[in-house]
Amino acid sequence: MGKSKAKRFRSAPFSPAGPQRAAGGEGPAGEDGDGGSSAAELLEKLQHPSADVREFACASISKMLQQKHAIPAFLQRDVVRCLGPMLLDQSLAVRETAAGALRNLSACGGFEVCDDMVTKDIMTPLVALLKECSAGLEANEVSPTKCKDTKKNCVEDIANEAVNVLWNVCECNGTAVSIFNKEGCLDVVLQYLKKFSTNVDLAISVGSVWNIKDTIPSSSQATTINAILKIFSESLVVDAGETVIHMKEAETQRLKLTAEAETEENVSDTIDNSVLKEDDEMEEPPKGKVKRENDVSDLLPSDKWELKQVTALLMAQQTALEIIVNMCCSEDPSDDEWEELSSSDESDLFMENSYDEGSGPPMSPLCLSADVHAALMNNLIPKKILEKTAFPNSVAVDICTHSPSWKPLIRKMNTVQCRALTCLHSILLVSDVDCLGGASTLQSLAQHLSQLVFSQPEFPTHTEFLEAVTSAMRALLQTMASKNISQCMTPEQLMSLCEAGVHSSNISVRVNVVSILGIAGSVLAKIEDTAETLKMIGKFLLEVAMKDSSLVVAGEALDALFDVFADGTEAEKAAVQIKLLPALKEFQPVFKIRMRKEGKGQYSTDQLCVLDNVKMNLRRFIAYQETLGGKKTT
Structure with missing residues (x-):
């Protein structure tokens, strides 16, 4: 029911204190109850003649910007225009920490903040920095520029932070993408991609070049x-x-x-100290241990x-x-495409019984x-x-x-x-199935996915894993069903997965498991002596359709019922025994009322479009069941 969409992932915040403190709940904002005062003081220090003080200020701002509640105080004091010039500071350390601060602002501030950053012209110094880094990388191939930590290459690390800022603002703002194209930044970031063998971090950041693939000439x-x-x-x-x-x-x-x-x-x-203690007046701290005012050593990455x-x-x-x-x-489909992808494509199946098993799945790849x-x-x-x-x-x-x-x-x-x-x-x-290795490969893959779910002592409850593994299972079983490849999950495993998945708080997991049950049931309906299993599947799907709190899940359960009981002698027997027709006739007005009451407030236009098709197919399916004589048997 509907189409799986790509998830979008934004680059993570930068932490001047190293990876272990990137999530940052503490820092200057936690130490100073007056966030506005801290923001004003730190922004003022960006103008200090000492590079160390400017670096300290950028690093402190960067830490504070990881906390959403601190962001408004900085925005009110024009943090974007204050940090922008720091991207081209004479000090490379200042450039890196300033870029890191802007990365945090763009990652933690959301779409509106990214729009504001572009409005405040962050792209001008950002593009200039990216081009300078590109030139610097060419020079570094001969003589690398090292930071205080000799294992770090300053230019590459600055470029890494700058690209992450670019990634975030281009994800949120079309003007940023236009500037990217106009300034010819593609060649710059592709050069960064070549650094994979020596700087994984930088290459990771530029993987985002896919987001602007349409700007690449077709010949290349x-x-x-x-x-x-x-x-x-x-x-x-x-x-x-x-x-x-x-x-x-x-x-x-x-x-x-x-x-x-x-x-x-x-x-x-x-x-040495025993010698110094002979004369208290001569006592001094050991060389190299003197702590400067505004020392940033505590903010810089530790040796990990x-x-x-x-x-x-x-x-x-x-x-x-x-x-x-x-x-x-x-890309996201239009309403027309959703119409095509919805279950209405199969609606004539109930009236005509003319499904061609070799024609492929209802949802085209x-x-x-x-x-x-x-x-x-x-x-x-x-x-x-x-x-x-x-x-x-x-x-x-x-x-x-x-x-x-x-x-x-x-x-x-x-x-x-x-x-x-x-x-x-x-x-x-x-x-295509052949490209994946054929039927035997898909069967092995089905066994592998089943093992991931059932090999653990306890059924997995981690939501992200369940959503991912059930999505993969759903796509695999649909592919196998469309090619008449025998499936490997036993009815017991199938029901175990669905009974656990349907209690998940995650709607996608629940949608996936009822869809899996529908796919498996539609295959079983074509096999002899499966009526008992089909009864079990039918009862389960009916209960989900009638009781699930989400209309999307209820709609998917109905779709699955349509698939399972669309055709076949075994399906007809099972449908009569579980009294499917009267149950659906009783539920039909309830589903309509739920759509009218809940639909507009809770669901998107795309979801409502698909649900509307489910409602139409419910009416057609009931009519189809009546033509089979189900009405007389009840």
Whole structure:
């Protein structure tokens, strides 16, 4: 019922305090009850002659902008026009922290704030910065510019933050996209993409080039798409679990060596201090330990190199999967397209009984360009997506569980799995069965998805996982049914999945499980001696249609009933035994009243369009059942 749409993902906020504090509930705003006073004071410091003070101010602003309640105070004081010039500051550190602050503003402020940023002309200094970084990257190929932390390349890190700002404002504002095109920024960001092998963070940010794919000349699209998917393939092929294990071992060894070195240094300091204590007047702090006023060391990233590498890998894989989903999904459909995609396409089925089993599913696969399809297959993307749908490496999870700083990686590994399942769903919708490997491959995939759901001691309750795995199952079973490929889930497994899923608080999960039941039931209806199973399915779907709090789920359940009981001797027997016809005749006016009362206030135009078709098909289905003699048997 309806069409699956691509999810949009925005770039995460930047944290000047490192990845472990990116979620930021504390900081200057938490320490100062007068947010307006703090904002005014920090914005004033942006004009300070000392680069260290300007950097400190940008970093502090960046932290505060992660908290939505602090944003209005900065907007009232024209934070965009204050931070804009900082993007071209003489100090590279100031440029990076200023770009990070603008990234947080765009990520946390929402669409209206992004519109305001463009109105306040943030694109002028942002485009200039991107072009300067591009020139700087060419120079760095000969002589890299290093930051205070020698493992960081200043120009690449500045470019990373700048691209994230660009990504966010272009996602929200058409004027920003127009400026992007007019200023020829595509060549700039494509140059950044080439840095994948040396700077994963920067390459992740530029994966967003897909959002402006329409600006790429048609003669270059195939090459560009293939280059992008090649990079995605390279990131997906890396085993994140093994990487966690190796990097944690590397961190442990590094910290051990550092501790040994510090022990030797402390022994040396003890000897030096004993000499200094001979004369109190000569006592001074050890060299290098003097704390400057406005010192920003506490705000800069801590030495978590191995953790940062694993985090970057997982983010790269997540972003690659998200963009592949976008590649496989067309734009939002018009009302006419929704009309075509709705269940009304099948309505004549009830009256004519003329369904051609070889004609394919009622919902045609979404359009996938030949260039994208070829690039997906050439780079073995479906195979690599499937590998990412497995549960995270148990050893890696155990390692992360016992390390507070690494524990957030568990969530990131789970997110990659969910994105892979969503990606698998999209691939199944747009790919031909033969391209996927034929019937045997699809049957193996069905077993794999069933194992993901049923192999755990307890039925999975994590909403994001359930939504992703049921979406993939729904697309797979629909594909298999359209090609008459035998399905592998037993009726017991099917009912177990649906009974658990229908109690989920997530509407998409409930929609998916009733659709799965409808697909499986329609297949069973063509097989002998399945009436008992069909009775069980019919009762379940009737209960969902009548009792679910969401009209969308109720409509999907009705659609599923239409599919299951549309044709076949076994379906006719089961329908009579569960008294399907009188139940639907009694429910019909209830459904109409619910649509009239709840529809306009709670559901979108697209959803109402589909529901209206369900209402029409309900009337037709009742008429069809009456022609079968169901009325007489009751």
